[in-house]
Amino acid sequence: MTAERTIAVWQDRVRMRVLSEGSGPALLFFHGPWGLAWDPFLAALARDFTVIAPEHPGTTPGAPDDIYHVESLWDLVLCYDELLDALGREDAVFVGHSFGAMVAAEVAAAVPRRARRLALIDPLGFWRDSDPITNWMAMDLPEQRRRLFRDPDGEAARRLFGEGEDDATARLRIMWALGAAGKFLWPIPDKGLKKRIHRIKAPTLLVWGKDDQIVPPVYADEFARRLSGARLEVVSGAGHAPQMEQPDAVARLVREFAKA
């Protein structure tokens, strides 16, 4: 059974709902730009870990404007530091997807003792002129769906985007989540991780969807060459969100890495 509680950080100005389930070592999941949903990937991990999945500021229902109190990436990193204190956790395994993986890496660089291990799934954080990252925020939702998933009509795509274009609830949720994440990504999703990544102490796993059409797999090099010992796993049958399209395979990779 997934439990939920809402924790206020940042002088009580930023409310973050936290979904959690399972028992065992703590695993903190940082979701991507499209928002958080409890999905088969998190459910699979909850068999071996206490999965803790907070919502990025602004995406918690009833608290959309809290995002205006998080003015910079530095503020955001400190919000997560405070969140771990509020949860009574000294550290956790960090798992992040896309924008969430960038934030997980930033927290692990700023406060290295917080991250026991770090699993980054199709992370953002770097920029190469030769391989520009697609700005999904410039696309309408149907096109984002086609870009994000290897199979835009598959179960994972339907779960995230709703059944049709006229799903107003899904549209409102996703558009606001994109804006709240975009605050830390626009217009180029390179916000200086390259200057800080050397501080990361945690062993790192890189997971990439083979057909990622948003952050091409060549970006794994940017992370791998700066994180000694980082291992790369490429997942076939998946685009930018392999943990959604191949939940069992990615959960297995993360579980083996996190328990090692």
Place this chain on the structure above:
Amino acid sequence: MKISAFHLMPHRELPDDFEQRYPSVWVTPPWHELADADRVGQYYNWTLDELLYAARLGFDGVCTNEHHQNAYGFMPSPNLMGSVLARGTQGSNVAIVQMGATLPTSNPPIRVAEEYAMLDCISGGRLVAGLPLGSPMDVNYCYGITPMEHRERYREAVALTKKAWTSRELFAWNGRYFQLANVNLWPRPIQQPHPPIWIPGSGSISTFDFAVDNEACYCFLSYSGAKAARSMMQRYWDVVTKKGREANPYRAGFLQLVVVGETDADAEKKYARHVEYFYHKCLHWPVAYGSPPGNQDYRSLEAAVANPVRRVEDTKQLRYRDFVEKGYVIGGSPATVRDRLKQEVVKDLRVGNLMVLLQIGSMPHELALENIDLFARTVLPELRGHWDDEGWVNDWWPATLRAKAAPAALVAGGA
């Protein structure tokens, strides 16, 4: 009422298959494939000549605006144009209406306060200070401002601008987006406490509130005409009333596309293809560009999702007669244009500060002059007196020009 000539400074010679070959007129159109700097120099000079011609023929004001990386309008600095216009209308009663320099793309935004003060000094106090929020294409896509910070940044910049104009003493501005320890503007504007402020908008509810709270004239810059604007402008007037202000028609501005011929048929014959060029090519960009995530605040987004505006009409399917019938364009004989403007725009929307776009799309220079000339001779005199009998004061017009029409004889430069 006051009637001003507006100009976008468009590319007038885009290829016939432009909208099939290129994804967008804005942000991404490739300069080297589509434009030539010598020819574009000619466009700028035609634009200035057309506006100065309008000024000589008795228009009350001349308007320019700011866009970036945009083939339908590329005056990245409207104040460069405004300074030529201020000089070229020296000694006249024509207002220099800047609609205008975009604060969120100016860093620090006191640059706009300074340039507007310069224009006010050069023009002898004839400036109208438009303070646009700026479009997502210009501000977010071309100038890199984060969509979620766009409005916050704008509002801080407006407050800073007003204080920079009015403060007697040097002051420090310790803002969220701007920190300036020594704000001490040179020059200051002639108009006191500051030039009239117009805020262009496109129907967002929060901008209505902002305009009224700042005692600004709200200007709806629409390409869809007055019919489509009625319910929206009614909501603006509701806000005006709710906030305890008088429904002074000069609190509202509106931009209307207008083409005048000798007869309705003559107008269609002369202008149809230029109108179609405008709607088919100049307004060609991906819908998603208009609303990057975070640009709308949550409440506006919620409202937009709950009550989706009728699927926006695909203007590429419409032809000249459709645009005229639907009111996107008011076109026809002088009588047709006069009657429709008076009813649909001036009365129905309660507009005191009218702006008309008379050079449209591919319209060549000579034809633009003809349109301006016919409008000035046959339509403008018939509209000018509207609202006079109700006794409203146009507090949103340079004080020294309020009572004056612009008799051609007084205007410098000759014909």
